[in-house]
Amino acid sequence: MTNETRRLRDHPLVQLTLVRYREFFREPEAVFWVFVFPVLLTAGLGIAFRNQAPERTPVAVVERGAASASVVEALARSPDLLASALPEAAAADALRTGRVALVVVPGAASDTAEYRFDSERPESRIARLLVDDALQRAAGRRDPIGVADRRVSEPGSRYVDFVVPGLLGMNLMGSGIWGLGFAIVDARRKKLLKRLIATPMSRVQFLASFVLSRLTLLVIEVAVLVGFAVLAFGVPLRGSVASLVIICLLSALSFAALGLLLASRARTVEGVSGLMNLVMLPMWIFSGVFFSASRFPDALQPFIQALPLTAVNDALRASMLEGAGWARLAPEIGIIGAWLLLSFALAVRLFRWR
């Protein structure tokens, strides 16, 4: 080792940051929750909600001799329908319980039929169109326009595309708040904070070491999750890499500041856990991680939009899925920045070293 690198290694900020890495990587559970769990969750959700070929819509045909057989045959030619002949009572029962979307009652004459369905049910209304189309064509209708179907699945509009930015946001929040909160409260409980301030250690450097280690771990965290989502599911990255990097950096700092604030007074790990869950739970629910925040009533929206995780998720989605530019991202970045400044200012004011 040269003198230069030795001097650098023995710089207090480097030593403090090394301690942060050592404590993190020597705790296998923490490594799992930060790096492995989000990938597993993405994989699970991506597989569970993958877009499948549309299923055939089940319909019933009431048994009435030869008429019903020809109706079933006509419907079977449609790729979108699954027709079965049932006695009248059984057909009514199947409709009522939702096992079929519609019941066809062949008429006394071969050129009449009756459709029984509930027009409130979307799949019944679709079945009505499909069944009618199939029967009219079988009876010889010719369509005036020749059309061709081409199925497309557009990356960016699938559930996995929606959920990956949400999981990234949730992960930034969790590792920021947990990462800082537990470490600081544990050091306070062990009287290690008190011992440290009895040395000439700079308090700014102590806090900076948390920020520095968070930011470097963040690079791995984001790269692993986004890399996996892009490679395994083709999740798009339409915005600039710079915007993604800035959003992640700012979010990580903001949640780290929030973690610092939550840990500023607590004396026990149990105490700070409760506080952290209290703060994070509403955001898990309201901030649009797994489903859109717009599902909540309008009266709640001002509160929801002010939450840091909502802003983070919206910004990540706008950048990754819509390729939004800085102007479009400005309001979210403003909210995240405001949380950063507010939490940090309050944390510095409230922080107890002993």
Place this chain on the structure above:
Amino acid sequence: MTGPASSAPSLLVRGLRKRYADVVAVDGLDLEIRAGECFGLLGPNGAGKTTTIEICEGLTEPDEGEVLVLGRRWGEHDRELRELLGISLQETQFSEKLTVEETVRLFRSFYRQGPSADEVIGTVQLQEKRAGRVGQLSGGQRQRLALACALVGDPALLFLDEPTTGLDPQSRRQLWDLIERFKADGRAILLTTHYMEEAERLCDQVAIVDHGRQIALGTPRELVASLSAEHVVEFAASPGVPVSEDGLRQVDGVEAAVRRDDTYRVRVAELHRTVPALLAELRRQGVQLTELRTHSATLEDVFVELTGRHLRDQ
């Protein structure tokens, strides 16, 4: 020692007071520690020792009083003082996931000058545990790690708050050897303890504190000599026959007699003269002895004499 440097006290405390919500922790304490001296604060739990030492360390604000550390004041020269002091707090737990070397290196990085991490680890005899995790250390080894972290800045003044509490006798003796070497290096030391033996072995000056006040001050020898009786006779009597303490006090050569449950402590100046007379008196009272012991008077006896209580009563 001569010259102005050695005559200025390493620590000067005048009229120190600190009160917490419902209790007065320190109630007008004066201390003076000269360079190269080991000063012991001796007292039971709750006597105000830790509050006093933490005020001197600049970790707690006093309500009243003056504290001059190495000629400097807290609030004026904090950064400078932090460089000059070595501190071992009561019950600090270092991060269990770090190794001994990583911990010492971390603390070393905070100081502008001082011995290398390796040297300090050698001084406290933890070379074999250098790469071991702190979580795997014994109580004595952890205390030695705490001393190592106190030494990394080559301090002129060491504050050691109960450095051997809870240790087995062998680890305790090992720590005493280390502390004696710090003294030999010319460092001033302020030590709190509730172990008599520790104060007697290590300290040049001892202040006995109780309820936040100093109740005696001197060298261990002076304090013991102040009892004007260098020996203590302890005996236990079979119950039934009450022992007359006044009777005991009238025996020639008895300085004091105190009863505690079924045991009696009698301080005497000269064992060979007084013990036979004492036994004769007990026989006269018809008392049946079940136990009889003598020892040289210690600081413990001073404490009992001054407060009527034992140091480790609580």
